[in-house]
Amino acid sequence: MRDDAVQRHDAATWSPLDSDDWYAARDATTALRDALLRAGLEKDFPYLRADLNAFGHGFVELGRVSPATAERLAELLRLALASVPQRLEDRGDGAAEHDAGKD
Numbered sequence: 001m002r003d004d005a006v007q008r009h010d011a012a013t014w015s016p017l018d019s020d021d022w023y024a025a026r027d028a029t030t031a032l033r034d035a036l037l038r039a040g041l042e043k044d045f046p047y048l049r050a051d052l053n054a055f056g057h058g059f060v061e062l063g064r065v066s067p068a069t070a071e072r073l074a075e076l077l078r079l080a081l082a083s084v085p086q087r088l089e090d091r092g093d094g095a096a097e098h099d100a101g102k103d
Helices: 002-007 020-038 067-082 084-091 095-100
Strands: 049-052 058-061
Touching (some): 020 058, 067 084
16 A cells, blocks of 8 residues: 555655656747847846746746846847748748738
8 A cells, every 4th residue: 555655646756857847848948048048148037947836837937137138138029020921931832922811
């Protein structure tokens, strides 16, 4: 009977390493870290980390940033969004023509 209890996971034996959500949060944090490095923002996100909440759901914590960092991030997002139609045209699979008919 005691051996059955060892097989189950409870609060005392649970580990984030047993969770797919932990690895998803870690992978997303790594991808974001790499993008921030390419943008020269590595020092502007000192609290960036992967985390799990009490329910075992994975999260990426960005933490606090300065107003200047938030403005820079907003500008990078605006530039990325502005380039989306160009990337659709470059794909050459007809998606741009299909999307153009929606306007």
